[in-house]
Amino acid sequence: MSEEPKLKFFITHSWSDKAFTQKLGNDLRAHGFEGFLDIYSVKPGDNIPIEINRGLEACDVYIPILSSTSLESTWCEREISAALMLSAEETRRGRPHILPILCEDCANALPPLLKPLLYIQFHNRYDAALEQLLAGIKQLEDKFLPVKSIKSVDVKPAQRDQPHKRSPKTKPSVKPTNPPVKKENRAQAEKLKAMADRLAHERAMIDQIQMLQVELTQAESRSDWNQAIIAGEKILVIAPSDQTVRSKTATAYITRATLARQEKKPKYDQILADANRAIELDPHQAEGYHLRAGGYLDLEFYEHRGDYGKAIADLTQAINLQSSRADYYFDRGQAYANIKDWDHAIADYNQAIHLDPSRELYYMKRGAVYREKGNWGQALADATRASGLPTDAAGFSTRGDEALGKNEYDQAIAFCTHALELDPRDVDAYYTRGVAYNVKKKFDKAVADLSRAIEIAPKLAGAYFSRGLAFNAKREYDKSIADFTQALTLKPKEGEYYCQRGIAYGYKKDYAHAIADLTRAIELEPKNDSNYKVRGVDYHNSGDYVRAIADYSQAINLAPSKSQYYFERAKSYRLKGDRESARRDMTKAVELGNQDAKKMLAEL
Structure with missing residues (x-):
């Protein structure tokens, strides 16, 4: 059935x-x-x-x-x-x-x-x-669905005994034929089929790309750069303009070539081929040019068939894309030194040392160029600096802290980075570098370093406080409040900790907690004009203009040259209805150079 x-x-x-x-x-x-x-x-x-x-x-x-x-x-x-x-x-x-x-x-x-x-x-x-x-x-x-067929009815025996009657003659039935298909209908059907074929092909390509993207991601996660390159190139055959895949595949080529340079017998032609393909895929990745330049330099040094001119051009492009890399300047200095362009070499060594003063090699190479120029005094000074660099992590970490104290943030980061290469658990290096990243507004890096410092030394109050500052800058106020609270648990008499937690509460418009924290900060640091100004802002935002004016006035008494305090007090006077006092404060703020006050003064 x-x-x-x-x-x-x-x-x-x-x-x-x-x-x-x-x-x-x-x-x-x-x-x-x-x-x-x-x-x-x-x-x-x-x-x-x-x-x-x-x-x-x-x-x-x-x-x-x-x-x-x-x-x-x-x-x-x-x-x-x-x-x-x-x-x-x-x-x-x-x-x-x-x-x-x-x-x-x-x-x-x-x-x-x-x-x-x-x-x-x-x-x-x-x-x-x-x-x-x-x-x-x-x-x-x-x-x-078609109508279900009706079951045949059984014929009763009595009916079978009856004589057969001939039915009258009828014309044989003619099976109707389908009308011919019109040309227009056939053309339309072919058009629709072509459309369906094209859509099916596009859908199949989309599915194939998605599967290959999974392969690419998995290869990246296990650092299988050969497989990542294969998956990326397959995707680019189908979707050659996919910028994300182009960038990821370029990174895979760069990483593979970087690892190849570290082998005992590097295959320089393959390294250059990988670098060329990386640049072709993503010309905005500086490391592709740096890697290709390194290939030219290596070929010249080991096989005498490199090209310093091409190396300099590539390193210049890398520097244009990423000017904070000390090694880019150093390598270009090396290329200039090899063609005896001493002045350009020294200029690049100077910049490399400025960005990373922890590298003994940088001083040694610059000293060698000074000797070539006959400048024996500078050559001796560089040799002395090179020999005077620390040899352990603690020494580099201390140098980093000293640089931080002198507001030399790039150098602080460089010293601490070198310290961590020598000792990956140097908590002082993580802390100092995290603080420097905060000042340079690299907040994600700051959070990473300070979190590592906390992991190693969970009772380091300053690390919680500095990480709280980074979270405040990232507008993650609940996290910053939690960090400031932990810092206060460890050091309950730090006025700055209360002030910053109060600022975080203010951003959350929790003015009651903000004012309470600023009040405690003022109790601990009554001569800190900033505390009065911040509490004045909280009073102003909560609608208490009288107390806001009182706090701004106290801040002005402590720091009469700060234009922002007059500007803030003028806003409170204005909302309180005292336009004359508001105009007087705005005028003073303008005299002190406050540009925002100029606009508001015209409205008073």
């Missing part, structure tokens, strides 16, 4: 909605429905575009899974457009019926083509929506 016919469905989806689609497919199959779903129907070796095209043409119900991801891609609207055109053909009787499903709350983002269609919202109501979908599909069975 043959099985009853059932509806066939065709589901399309984006890669990110795979899990939802698989669950939906399982549920539909559990209720007896069949159809095309790529994770079930496509077998190894199948031609994906052809299979998708077959699924679209053979289905009764077309179910596009819509989400923010799918709506951003071009295949969604195109496939639905093709399905609408197919269903409009007379011979298809409305097949496929389009039944969009929203797996996210994205109804407002639907393109005009989809808005008239009745969709089912699965977001946060999966079970109810599934029942709605099943009910809708069952209603379509009457429309698309």
Whole structure:
């Protein structure tokens, strides 16, 4: 006995909605429905575009899974457009019926083509929506499935005994023939098929790219740079303008070439080839030029077939892209020294030493150039500096702290970095470098260093305080308050700690806690004008202009040359209704050079 016919469905989806689609497919199959779903129907070796095209043409119900991801891609609207055109053909009787499903709350983002269609919202109501979908599909069975055949009726025995009666002669029935297909219809069908083929191909390419991107990410995570390059290049064959993939693949080439330079017998031609490809893929990565220049220098030194001119050009480009790298200047200085351009070599060595004064080699090479120029005094001075550098982590860490005290932040970072190369657990180096990064507004690096310092020395109050400053700058106020609180637990009489926590509370508009902290800061440091100014801001923002004016006045008494204090007090006077006092303070602020006060004075 043959099985009853059932509806066939065709589901399309984006890669990110795979899990939802698989669950939906399982549920539909559990209720007896069949159809095309790529994770079930496509077998190894199948031609994906052809299979998708077959699924679209053979289905009764077309179910596009819509989400923010799918709506951003071009295949969604195109496939639905093709399905609408197919269903409009007379011979298809409305097949496929389009039944969009929203797996996210994205109804407002639907393109005009989809808005008239009745969709089912699965977001946060999966079970109810599934029942709605099943009910809708069952209603379509009457429309698309053939009427069940009527069973033949048994003939009674009495009827079989009756004589056979000849029926009157009738003309033999003529089986109707299908009308010839018009050329226009054939052309339209071919056009639709071509569109479906193209859409299926595009969808297959998208899926292939997404799978390769997973391979690329996994290869990066396990530092398999050969595999990362293979995956990246495969993606770029399909999508050559994908800037993210170009950048990632370039980084893989750079890393592979960097590791190759460290081998006992480097293959310089391969290193240069990798560097060239990295630059071709992402010309904004400075390290690609540095690496290629290093290849030219190495070839000249080891095989006498390098090119100092090309090395200098590449290092100049690297410096233009990233001017904070001491090693870029040093390497260019080396290239200049090799062509006996002593002045340019010394200029580059000077900059390298300025950026990283911890490198003995930099002083030695500069001293050698001074000797070539006959400047024996400078040569001796560099030799003395080189020999006087610390030899242990603690010495470099101390140099870093000294540089920090002199506001030489780049040098502080360089000294501490060298200290950490010698001792990865030097807590003072992490702390000092973190503080320097804070001043240079490199807050993510500051948080990383200070977190490491806290991990090594969990009772270092200054590390919590400095990390709190970084979190404040990043506008992560809950984290900054937590750090300031921990710092106060360790050192409860630090007025600056209370002040900074009060500032964080103020940013959160928790003026009661902010004022309480600033009051405590003033008790501990009554001569600190900044504390009065900050508390004045909190009083002003909470609407207490009288107390705000009193605090600003005290700040002015302690620091009468700070224009900002007059400016802030003028704003409180203005909102209090005392325009004359506001005008007087604004005038004083302008005299002291406050540019914002000029604009407000014109309004008074």
